[in-house]
Amino acid sequence: MADLLHEHPFFKGMDESHLDFIAGCGENHIYNAGDYIARENEPADHFYLIRAGQVAVECFVPNYGAICLQTLHDNDIFGWSWLFPPYMWTFDARAVDEVHAIRLDGKCLREKCETDTAMGAELLKRFARIVTQRLQATRMQLMDIYSQQRPPLDPGQ
Structure with missing residues (x-):
């Protein structure tokens, strides 16, 4: 398992003892195509490293249905809800096709981060980078959606 973690970009450069x-x-x-890997408002007990396949991150909108917020691919990660109480998923994650993943137990990791605070700090830095990237991607998506719905501003006004 340590060799697989070492190969994944999320853990690149991490100390061997931490891996x-x-x-x-x-x-x-x-996971088979169509399997739900995570469900909104259910316990978030894991995070995932995608080795192969695609995962749709979705949210349910009343009177509309599921909306895909992002599709994740090989070498992406998902799931940071295991880090923060109340440890509940805020989105659904569904396998688009067959997904090969490393599933990391959140409770086990929280306990190990308490034991090795340097490792915990390193993990938090790595997750902060992912969260920032995902927020930027969402911002760009929203700008694209709303720019199509509004007429351009008249520079003379």
Whole structure:
């Protein structure tokens, strides 16, 4: 498992001893197309490293249905809800096709981060970078959506 973690971009450059420590919380898992990997408002007990396949991150909109917010691919990660109480998913995650993932146990990781605070700080930095990237992507998506719905501003006004 440590070798698989070492190969994943999320863990690039992380101390070998930390990877060995984290590897004890991981397992390989395969999801079939259409399987829900996470469901909104259910316990968030894991985070995932996508080795192969696509995962749709979705939210449910009343009177409309599921909306895909983002599609994640090989070498992406998802799931940081295990980090923050109340440890509940805020979105659905659904396998678009067959997904090979490393599933890391959130409770195990929280306990290890308490034991090794340097490793915990390193994980938080890495997640902060991902959260920032995803917020920027969402911002761009919203700008695209709303720019199509509004007429351009008249510079003379």
